[in-house]
Amino acid sequence: MSNTEPRYDNQQYDHNHQGQSQPYRSPRDGSAARRAALTAHTLGDIAAVFLGLWVLLYLLEANQANVFVEFVKDVADWLAWWSQDIFTMDTEGLRVLLNYGLPAVIYLLVGHGIATWIRRL
Template identity: 65%
Template sequence: MSNTGPASGYQSYDPPPPPPPGPDHSARNHAAGRRAALTICTIADVAAGLLGLWIVLYLLDANQSNPFVEFVHGMADWLSGWAQDIFTMDTEGLRVVLNYGLPAVIYLLVGHGIAARINRA
């Protein structure tokens, strides 16, 4: 008799293959994607909200030395730094609305567009 067959008591061990990704795996990925999309939407909304708040505070002639107004103005300047002085009209109020409003709209469009793409994946 030969000792190479199954009757010899020695068999090679092959680990079982990993289970295929099931509904648990894809549900986890979907939930992570939704969380990422929600985070991106929230960041875009907060950025646009700060820019919009600065526009309203400026148009209502808020006290520029108030710490809250200073904070909002500083954040709005930082968020819209890339778009400052795109529009250089003589009417100061219209200039503020356009120079801070354009970045707000772009943040909303880009942020929500990226989030929608993530949700579709």
């Protein structure tokens, strides 16, 4: 059968570099898994950004009465509730860096790890 003849079985083939035929996978195949992986990846990144932004704002002594700074602090507190006071050193800046930096790294690792796991399914 030549490439110009119509196919009646509704299955197209994609030829790889070794000349072997494999069923053609449309770009929509696995799109739900890709979306789930992207969601996990993005949520981990967003959580880490809020935590990192709070550390940065704190270390740069941002005005904590500012609405934006309050919002970032509230979100960071909500995300890092489980890690508060893990580190209790006297240096306040280092304490904030470690108590909010640790969950930021964990959220990044977990979000990217889940995304990688979903993509492998």
